[in-house]
Amino acid sequence: MSRQMTGAKMIVECLIDQGVEVVFGYPGGAVLPIYDEVFQQNGIRHVLVRHEQGAVHAAEGYARSTGKPGVVLVTSGPGATNAVTGLTDALLDSIPIIVLTGQVPTFMIGTDAFQEADTVGITRPCTKHNWLVQDTASLSGTIHEAFHVATTGRPGPVLIDIPKDVQFATGEYTPKQKAKTSRYQPPVKGDMASIEELVEAIENAERPVFYTGGGVINSGPAASQLLRELVDGTDFPITSTLMGLGAYPASGKNWLGMLGMHGLYEANMSMHGCDLMINIGARFDDRITGRLDAFSPNSQKAHIDIDPSSINKVIRVDIPIVGDVGHVLEDVLKVWKARGRKTNKQGLQKWWAKIEDWRKVDCLSFEQQGKVIKPQHALARLEALTKDHDRYICTEVGQHQMWAAQYLGFEDPNRWMTSGGLGTMGYGFPASIGVQMAHPDSLVINVAGEASWLMNMQEMGTAIQYRLPVKQFILNNERLGMVRQWQELLHGERYSHSWSEALPDFVKLAEAFGAKGIRVDDPDDLDEAIKEMLAYDGPVIFDCLVTKHENCFPMIPSGEPHNKMLLGEANVKDAIGSSGAVLV
Amino acid sequence: MSALKIKKGSNKHSAYNLRPTFSDVIEKHTLSLIVENEAGVLARVIGLFSGRGYNIESLTVAEIDREGHRSRITIVTTGTPQVIEQIKAQLGRIVPVYEVHDLTVEGPSVERELALLKVEGSGDKRVEAMRLADIFRANVVDSTLESFVFEITGTPEKIDAFSDLMRPLGLSEVARTGVAALARGKIAQ
Numbered sequence: 001m002s003r004q005m006t007g008a009k010m011i012v013e014c015l016i017d018q019g020v021e022v023v024f025g026y027p028g029g030a031v032l033p034i035y036d037e038v039f040q041q042n043g044i045r046h047v048l049v050r051h052e053q054g055a056v057h058a059a060e061g062y063a064r065s066t067g068k069p070g071v072v073l074v075t076s077g078p079g080a081t082n083a084v085t086g087l088t089d090a091l092l093d094s095i096p097i098i099v100l101t102g103q104v105p106t107f108m109i110g111t112d113a114f115q116e117a118d119t120v121g122i123t124r125p126c127t128k129h130n131w132l133v134q135d136t137a138s139l140s141g142t143i144h145e146a147f148h149v150a151t152t153g154r155p156g157p158v159l160i161d162i163p164k165d166v167q168f169a170t171g172e173y174t175p176k177q178k179a180k181t182s183r184y185q186p187p188v189k190g191d192m193a194s195i196e197e198l199v200e201a202i203e204n205a206e207r208p209v210f211y212t213g214g215g216v217i218n219s220g221p222a223a224s225q226l227l228r229e230l231v232d233g234t235d236f237p238i239t240s241t242l243m244g245l246g247a248y249p250a251s252g253k254n255w256l257g258m259l260g261m262h263g264l265y266e267a268n269m270s271m272h273g274c275d276l277m278i279n280i281g282a283r284f285d286d287r288i289t290g291r292l293d294a295f296s297p298n299s300q301k302a303h304i305d306i307d308p309s310s311i312n313k314v315i316r317v318d319i320p321i322v323g324d325v326g327h328v329l330e331d332v333l334k335v336w337k338a339r340g341r342k343t344n345k346q347g348l349q350k351w352w353a354k355i356e357d358w359r360k361v362d363c364l365s366f367e368q369q370g371k372v373i374k375p376q377h378a379l380a381r382l383e384a385l386t387k388d389h390d391r392y393i394c395t396e397v398g399q400h401q402m403w404a405a406q407y408l409g410f411e412d413p414n415r416w417m418t419s420g421g422l423g424t425m426g427y428g429f430p431a432s433i434g435v436q437m438a439h440p441d442s443l444v445i446n447v448a449g450e451a452s453w454l455m456n457m458q459e460m461g462t463a464i465q466y467r468l469p470v471k472q473f474i475l476n477n478e479r480l481g482m483v484r485q486w487q488e489l490l491h492g493e494r495y496s497h498s499w500s501e502a503l504p505d506f507v508k509l510a511e512a513f514g515a516k517g518i519r520v521d522d523p524d525d526l527d528e529a530i531k532e533m534l535a536y537d538g539p540v541i542f543d544c545l546v547t548k549h550e551n552c553f554p555m556i557p558s559g560e561p562h563n564k565m566l567l568g569e570a571n572v573k574d575a576i577g578s579s580g581a582v583l584v
Numbered sequence: 585m586s587a588l589k590i591k592k593g594s595n596k597h598s599a600y601n602l603r604p605t606f607s608d609v610i611e612k613h614t615l616s617l618i619v620e621n622e623a624g625v626l627a628r629v630i631g632l633f634s635g636r637g638y639n640i641e642s643l644t645v646a647e648i649d650r651e652g653h654r655s656r657i658t659i660v661t662t663g664t665p666q667v668i669e670q671i672k673a674q675l676g677r678i679v680p681v682y683e684v685h686d687l688t689v690e691g692p693s694v695e696r697e698l699a700l701l702k703v704e705g706s707g708d709k710r711v712e713a714m715r716l717a718d719i720f721r722a723n724v725v726d727s728t729l730e731s732f733v734f735e736i737t738g739t740p741e742k743i744d745a746f747s748d749l750m751r752p753l754g755l756s757e758v759a760r761t762g763v764a765a766l767a768r769g770k771i772a773q
Contacts, residue, residue, distance in 0.1 A: 124628060125635050129679040132623065149679055183620065184679050309673035312666065 007136040007167040008033035014143040024055040028075025030102025033167040050458035054430035056086020061434030069096040077115030088126040090157035092421025096150040097157040105165035128156030136171030144179030153186035154307040190323030205276035206347025214243030215281015223326035239267035250409030262402040265363035272562035284315040294561030375546040379407040396428040396452030399481035404447040426455030436468040450476040460513040463539040506543035521545040613688040617657040620680035642762035695765040705754030
């Protein structure tokens with residue numbers, strides 16, 4: 001049965017066919033026919049954001065908290081260019097996003113028409129793939145292929161540019177099942193010989209460590225389950241990148257905490273001292289490795305990744321396995337069990353004793369003294385008062401992001417939304433809106449810094465309009481904290497443009513939008529204020545005034561290896577003697 | 585540490601095709617790609633090279649299968665073995681790229697390039713240019729009383745040699761197509 005319809009109608013049909021429930025978008029001239037169709041249906045909800053960047057980050061939050069692709073609908077020209085930051089963010093963090101952009105009519109492309117931009121040209125390097133649809137007949141097939149590409153293999157953002165005349169014209173609808181997806185089918189099964197090799201390494205390793213990343217989360221909940229089974233079965237220690245938090249529970253006994261530039265001492269020392277590193281769905285990012293020639297010098301390295309280009313990109317590995325984390329872990333477990341569940345128990349015992357020594361350094365310890373709230377204390381209290389909730393955490397980018405990763409515990413995957421690869425200030429607030437849309441009854445908190453938060457504060461309007469009770473937990477130090485920290489440590493304390501002057505009164509700002517504002521500056525009032533925030537049924541801006549010049553520790557200075565971590569002044573005294581803050 | 589097992593002819597799984605250590609020796613490789621002939625595919629390939637800082641020494645592209653919408657792109661590139669592996673893996677990621685072959689490591693291959701050279705001169709120089717062209721099996725495709733246009737086909741080295749010889753004889757303009765290459769023998773699986 002052939003179904004004729006307009007291009008605009010086709011787009012809505014495609015989204016429904018793909019099981020899309022929510023679209024984040026902003027109308028404009030070149031997408032009016034699509035918005036007219038959105039108006040005349042009830043199958044999908046449209047969330048009107050206040051800026052196109054917010055739409056993409058909201059879709060990212062939606063995608064990361066559900067495992068489903070996020071969908072964005074914006075207009076041509078400025079609509080598309082405003083989406084570029086979100087696209088790049090999603091590309092670096094491998095988040096499946098489908099962005100539909102309007103375009104001037106095909107016969108006007110290239111004439112510098114009103115709101116014309118070379119959208120596919122601009123977004124070519126910041127999408128996994130993009131399309132300019134030239135005729136209505138190929139529109140629905142292209143949209144279905146776009147969903148396939150965004151969600152298959154290593155996920156990523158895709159963009160479909162749709163000229164206005166293509167939206168108006170009529171063509172035949174291609175249903176999802178009939179769309180051509182055959183040209184993009186990355187293999188998911190790992191090479192069995194390499195998997196055997198990895199199992200043999202697991203059996204013999206004296207000082208092993210699992211180093212896991214966002215690939216475990218992207219592979220789906222089953223991958224996290226398999227990872228937990230493998231960790232519990234082998235009793236190996238496990239650390240994770242910023243992107244992979246929650247794949248293994250923070251309360252698990254083998255958990256070392258996050259690794260990397262602001263990772264935990266025990267995690268980084270384990271990476272440096274291990275004899276077998278098993279990288280599962282991480283990519284040896286420079287925030288993880290530190291100095292490359294001194295990175296984990298004496299280890300055999302295995303790397304499981306679905307993207308062949310991630311393997312041997314910066315670190316040469318001994319056992320490369322190209323495949324989907326879930327599929328490969330299943331095979332690893334199968335082979336390891338079949339061979340008798342062996343590990344080097346003696347070696348492991350000694351290794352754990354060493355790790356326990358590192359743990360005793362207690363690198364995250366701090367003392368809340370005086371009448372100013374320490375940011376670490378604020379997060380420790382937030383953790384204590386919310387950890388039993390059905391909770392989702394987003395962050396902006398900077399010191400607060402690292403503290404959130406250090407002081408909040410994640411028990412499950414898809415609970416932690418943060419801009420890892422691109423480090424996009426302004427990500428967290430719109431992301432929290434996307435998360436709350438997907439999980440209307442859950443507690444959604446965006447841990448923010450005041451400077452990051454201001455970058456997309458216009459989305460307060462969206463939160464109010466859709467009654468999304470997102471909690472904006474702002475650690476307000478009136479500084480660009482991470483920039484200031486680097487200026488202190490590396491640029492002679494010359495704080496060039498790293499303070500936030502002329503800040504708004506966040507309580508009044510919240511009230512101006514119709515939300516609730518809470519300000520707290522006394523440690524004694526903190527718990528009550530957090531409880532008040534949690535009790536309020538609506539969006540809250542929580543303005544927590546914290547120490548202005550607090551530094552984020554531990555820290556691997558740029559260009560140093562893992563065993564040259566700087567610890568905070570507080571930790572240094574008993575655990576590592578009085579030789580100074582630099583560990584050798 | 586165990587050495588990597590190198591499988592010959594593998595192109596999608598860069599990891600299986602890597603040398604045991606990262607070497608800093610710069611190598612020249614000829615890559616042959618089969619791509620979907622659709623708008624923007626060449627821009628994707630070129631954008632990958634410029635965006636990631638890879639070199640292109642020569643690049644040719646043309647449709648080879650009109651019905652199947654397939655084009656072949658032949659790229660000559662230079663880099664360390666690790667960079668070459670990255671280039672191949674990154675090319676393999678592009679959605680409309682179907683095949684990536686490294687002709688330099690996948691076995692014997694043939695390479696050809698076509699060039700047009702304009703040589704201006706008179707008298708002895710003109711006669712000498714003709715004589716050398718004969719030796720190099722270059723054809724004269726255009727002639728005026730003051731100039732020749734030679735057409736020469738061969739490896740890039742042969743064309744380099746010919747144009748070096750023509751320079752003192754009045755070489756004024758050169759147009760080269762870049763390398764087209766194919767693996768010898770049966771199609772590799």
